[in-house]
Amino acid sequence: MTVQFAVAAEDFVQLVRRVPPERLDGPGLGEWTLRELIGHTSRAITTVTAYLEHPEPEELTIHSASEYLEVVLRQHGDDEAILLRGRAAGAALGDELAAEIEAMRVEAATAIAAAGLDRCIAIGGDATIAMRLGEYLRTRVFELTVHGIDIADAAGIAWAPAAAHVLDALHLAAANASARGTGIEALRLLTGRRPDAGLEGVLRSGA
Incomplete structure (x- = not known):
């Protein structure tokens, strides 16, 4: 499947430009305000630049994006640390959120162009958790x-x-659900076997 980080990052910048300022201190996701949620999401850009600043690991330990979600997020994730990093990132964006994120986008794009998608990166600077930039x-x-x-x-x-x-x-998401032993339930949801999910028309014939 072809995904384009540059497109996703630019779309994110444009989305943030449209967020009403008066909504920023309101609910975002879970314990985050909307500003903090935007801050957390901006780390999807800044971590690229940060990880490319570390020395290249000698060997891969993670071979795919789906493996990353399972190993790094599930086995090494720290919900409290993620919450606090999101709050800090949101505060650091200041009053001009979109402008700050645009600068982050440009910096990441420059780093990616210089490194190439085959470059190996250490997640969080930890050489024991290493994967190709393209999969990251x-x-x-x-x-x-x-x-x-x-x-x-x-x-x-x-x-x-x-x-x-x-x-x-x-x-x-489906690969991660399967890895966590909930693939069958995810399939039930996606094929309308759980009517309360609002997907009862999935795979049904006709318009």
Whole structure:
């Protein structure tokens, strides 16, 4: 599946430009305000630049975006640390959120062009958790896509990410559900076997 980090990052900038300032201190997602949710999502851009500043690891330990979601997020994730980083990132954006994120986007694009997609990166600077930049960017598009939808919902904005990005996000979410032993339930939901999910028309013949 073809996903384009540059497109996802630019779409995110444009989405943030449309967020009403008066909504920023209102609900975002979970314990985050909308500003903090935007701050968390902006880290999908800044981590690219940050990880490319570290020395290149000698060998891969993570071979795909789906493996990243399972190993890094599930086995090494720290919900409290993620919450606090989102809050700090939101505060650091200041009053001109879109302008700050645009600068982050440009910096990341420059770093990616210089490195190339085959460059190996150490996640969080830890050489024992290493993957190809191209696969890491898929996880960044996943974050920008999923949280972009969250931001649009919280801000009351009609917004849709690129269809290819939605498809790849569905693929990664399904792979992660399967890895966690909940693949059958996810399949039931996606094929309308759980009517309360609002998907009863999925796979039904006719218009």
